[in-house]
Amino acid sequence: MKALFLGNVAADTAEGIRDELPAGLETVILGDPQELARSPHVAADADILVSNHWRPDYPPAPKVRLVQSVATGVDLFDLAALPPGAAVCNSFGHETAIAEYVIMTWLALHHRLFQISGEFRERSSWRTSWVESGAPHGEVRGSTLGIVGYGRVGREVARRAAPFGVRILAANRTPRDPDPGVERVFPLAQLDAMLPECDTVALCTALGPETTGLIDARRLALMKPTAFLINIARGQVIDEDAVFAVLRDGGIGGAALDVWWQYPTAAEPSRRGSRHPFHELPNVIVTPHNSGWTRGMVRRRWDEIAENIRRFVAGGPLINVVTTI
Amino acid sequence: MKTLFLGGLAARVAPRILAKMSETERLDTTVLAELTDMQRLIPALAEAEIVVGHIWRSDFPEAPRLKLLQAATAGIDMIDLPSLPRGITVCNVFGHEPAIAEYVLMTILALTHRLFETVTSFRGGSWAAHQPAGGSPHGEILGKTIGIVGYGRIGREVARRAVSFGCKVIAANRSPVADHGDASEIYLLGELDRMLPQCDVLLIAAGLGPETRGLIDPSRLSLMKPTALLINIGRAAIVDEEALFEALRDGRLGGAALDVWWQHWSPEHPDRRPSRFPFHELPNVLMTPHCSGFTEGTAERRWGDLAANLDRYVRGEPLGNVVMTT
Numbered sequence: 014m015k016a017l018f019l020g021n022v023a024a025d026t027a028e029g030i031r032d033e034l035p036a037g038l039e040t041v042i043l044g045d046p047q048e049l050a051r052s053p054h055v056a057a058d059a060d061i062l063v064s065n066h067w068r069p070d071y072p073p074a075p076k077v078r079l080v081q082s083v084a085t086g087v088d089l090f091d092l093a094a095l096p097p098g099a100a101v102c103n104s105f106g107h108e109t110a111i112a113e114y115v116i117m118t119w120l121a122l123h124h125r126l127f128q129i130s131g132e133f134r135e136r137s138s139w140r141t142s143w144v145e146s147g148a149p150h151g152e153v154r155g156s157t158l159g160i161v162g163y164g165r166v167g168r169e170v171a172r173r174a175a176p177f178g179v180r181i182l183a184a185n186r187t188p189r190d191p192d193p194g195v196e197r198v199f200p201l202a203q204l205d206a207m208l209p210e211c212d213t214v215a216l217c218t219a220l221g222p223e224t225t226g227l228i229d230a231r232r233l234a235l236m237k238p239t240a241f242l243i244n245i246a247r248g249q250v251i252d253e254d255a256v257f258a259v260l261r262d263g264g265i266g267g268a269a270l271d272v273w274w275q276y277p278t279a280a281e282p283s284r285r286g287s288r289h290p291f292h293e294l295p296n297v298i299v300t301p302h303n304s305g306w307t308r309g310m311v312r313r314r315w316d317e318i319a320e321n322i323r324r325f326v327a328g329g330p331l332i333n334v335v336t337t338i
Numbered sequence: 339m340k341t342l343f344l345g346g347l348a349a350r351v352a353p354r355i356l357a358k359m360s361e362t363e364r365l366d367t368t369v370l371a372e373l374t375d376m377q378r379l380i381p382a383l384a385e386a387e388i389v390v391g392h393i394w395r396s397d398f399p400e401a402p403r404l405k406l407l408q409a410a411t412a413g414i415d416m417i418d419l420p421s422l423p424r425g426i427t428v429c430n431v432f433g434h435e436p437a438i439a440e441y442v443l444m445t446i447l448a449l450t451h452r453l454f455e456t457v458t459s460f461r462g463g464s465w466a467a468h469q470p471a472g473g474s475p476h477g478e479i480l481g482k483t484i485g486i487v488g489y490g491r492i493g494r495e496v497a498r499r500a501v502s503f504g505c506k507v508i509a510a511n512r513s514p515v516a517d518h519g520d521a522s523e524i525y526l527l528g529e530l531d532r533m534l535p536q537c538d539v540l541l542i543a544a545g546l547g548p549e550t551r552g553l554i555d556p557s558r559l560s561l562m563k564p565t566a567l568l569i570n571i572g573r574a575a576i577v578d579e580e581a582l583f584e585a586l587r588d589g590r591l592g593g594a595a596l597d598v599w600w601q602h603w604s605p606e607h608p609d610r611r612p613s614r615f616p617f618h619e620l621p622n623v624l625m626t627p628h629c630s631g632f633t634e635g636t637a638e639r640r641w642g643d644l645a646a647n648l649d650r651y652v653r654g655e656p657l658g659n660v661v662m663t664t
Binding site: 020021022065109110113114116117118120121123124126127129130133134135136137138139140141142149150151152153154155172173175176177178276277282283285292298299300301302303306307308309310311 | 436437440441443444445447448450451453454456457460461462463464465466467468469470471472473475476477478479480481498499501502503504602603608609610611612618624625626627628629632633634635636637
C-alpha cells in the first residue's frame with residue numbers, strides 16, 4: 014500500500030508521524046507539488062493521499078481511496094478530479110489554539126492593548142494610566158459575544174468566554190442545544206436577529222454555500238457601531254470591500270482578521286491578504302492565518318492523521334470523514 | 339459632616355461619587371486637588387471628619403476630627419499609616435478585579451502566541467509566520483501551570499478564568515487560605531521557592547508590604563524556568579528591577595507583561611521612562627502604564643462601592659472594605 018504526502022505541510026506531517034505509521038506502508042513525500050508533473054506515476058500508484066489540496070490539472074490518481082486533509086477545511090481539494098468512492102477526511106486539533114486566539118483578540122480589542130502598549134513603549138505616554146488618567150479602556154465583562162458557527166471551535170470559545178461574565182449567543186446552520194453558559198443557539202437563517210445584540214461577532218464557520226459572503230454590507234450595518242468582528246473561519250465568509258469600508262469609516266469598532274481573501278503564491282510570495290490595505294487600519298489586528306498554528310496543535314493533528322492511516326490500512330472505520338466522493 | 343476629597347484622583351472623581359450617594363445632603367464637601375497647597379490644606383484637615391484620597395504624607399497638618407480615611411484605591415501603600423491619628427478607620431475600594439483578571443489572561447495569551455511579533459511582521463507584508471510558508475508554530479496556554487503570588491480577589495478571578503483554558507493554577511499567599519477556589523495547590527509565602535520552579539507563568543498579584551517588598555529577587559528569579567513568563571499587576575517594588583531586566587535581556591526568562599513600574603511621570607517629566615533600565619527595548623516585554631484595571635466597568639463598580647460606604651458612615655452603619663483601625 015502506498016501513501017503520497019503532497020505539499021509542505023504534508024511533508025512535515027510525514028516526518029512527524031514516521032514512527033507511528035504501519036509497517037509495510039510505502040510513503041512518498043513530495044514537498045513541492047510542482048514535481049508531480051514530472052512524476053505522474055506517484056499519483057497513479059497512491060492508495061492514500063495526504064495533502065491540503067488537489068488541483069484539477071494534477072496527473073490522475075485513480076487508486077486513491079483515502080483523501081486525508083492535513084487541515085480542517087477541504088475547500089482546496091478539487092473533489093471532481095479525485096476518484097469516486099474515495100473517503101475524504103479532515104483533521105482537527107486546532108480548536109483549542111484557535112479558541113485561545115479568539116479570546117486573546119477579543120480581550121485585546123476591548124482593552125485597546127495595541128494602542129496603549131504601543132504609545133507607552135514608543136514615547137512613554139502615561140496618558141492612559143489609572144491615577145493620572147485619560148479615558149478608561151473597555152472590558153469584556155457584561156458584554157455580549159456572538160459566535161457564528163457553533164462547531165468545535167465555537168464551543169471551545171464559549172467554554173473559555175463564559176467565566177468572564179459575558180452573555181454568549183451563537184448561530185449555527187444545523188440546530189444545536191446550547192451548552193451551559195450559552196444563552197441561545199440561533200438557526201443561521203435568523204442571524205439578522207442576533208447581530209444587533211452583539212458587542213463582538215466571532216466567525217467560526219466552515220466555508221460553504223451558506224457561509225460564502227454571509228457577512229455582507231447589509232449584515233455589517235446590523236452590527237453595533239462599537240462592535241468588534243473576529244474572523245478565524247475563511248476570508249470569503251465576509252464581503253471584502255464592505256468590511257474594509259466599515260472599518261475605515263468607523264462603522265464598527267474594530268476587527269481581528271486571521272484569514273484572508275488572497276494568499277501568497279510562488280510567483281508573489283509577499284502578496285497582501287487583501288486588495289485593500291487592512292494593515293494600515295489602527296483598529297484591525299492582522300495575523301497571517303496562523304491562529305491555530307501552535308506546537309500543541311501540530312502534535313494533536315499528527316496523532317489524528319496517523320491514527321486514520323492506521324485504521325485505513327487495517328480496514329477499520331475511519332475518523333473525521335467529511336464526505337465520500 | 340465635613341468631608342474632604344483630597345488629591346488629584348479624589349478631586350476628579352468626587353462629582354461622580356457624590357452623584358451616586360443618597361446621603362449627600364448631610365455632607366459638607368470640600369475638594370482639594372493640590373496636596374502641597376498648605377493654605378487650604380491646614381484648615382481643611384483641621385475640620386474634616388471624612389477624607390477621601392489615596393495619599394497621606396507624614397508632613398500633613400493636624401487632623402483632630404478625622405474618623406474615616408476612605409482610600410480611593412485598592413493599595414494603601416501611599417498612605418503613611420504611622421502619621422495618622424489614633425482611632426481612624428481606613429477603608430479601601432475594589433471593583434478592579436474583573437478588569438485586571440482580563441488583562442492577565444490577555445497578556446499571558448499575547449506573549450504565548452507571540453501576537454505582537456506576528457502582527458508587526460504581517461503588517462510589514464511578511465507571511466513568514468504562515469504555516470505553508472514554513473513559519474514556526476507559536477505556543478498555546480493549554481496545559482500550562484500558572485503560579486499566583488498573592489491569592490486575593492484578583493488571583494481568584496484569574497484562577498476562575500484560567501482553568502477554563504485547561505491551565506493548572508497554583509498559588510502562594512501570606513496567610514493560610516481556607517477556600518482554594520480554582521487553585522489546585524496553595525503554598526505559604528515562605529514556601530514560595532518550592533512553587534517557582536513549577537510555573538510556566540508567574541503572576542504577581544500581591545499588595546506591597548514588608549513581606550513582599552523585593553520578594554522576587556535574583557535568587558528567586560533563577561529558580562524559574564528559562565521559558566517562564568512573569569506578569570506583574572501588583573506593585574513594581576515586589577520585583578528586583580535590575581535582576582528582572584537582566585533575566586529578560588539575557589533569555590533567562592521567556593517574557594514579561596508589566597503594568598506597574600519603579601518610577602512614574604511627574605509634571606516636570608511627563609514622558610519619564612518607567613524604569614532605570616530600557617525595558618522598552620526588549621522585544622519580549624509587553625508594557626502598559628498602570629492601567630490594567632482602569633476600565634469604565636471598574637470605575638462604575640468602584641465609585642458605586644465608595645459612595646455606598648460613605649452612605650453607610652453617614653447612617654452610622656457598619657462599614658465595608660475596612661483595612662484597619664489605627
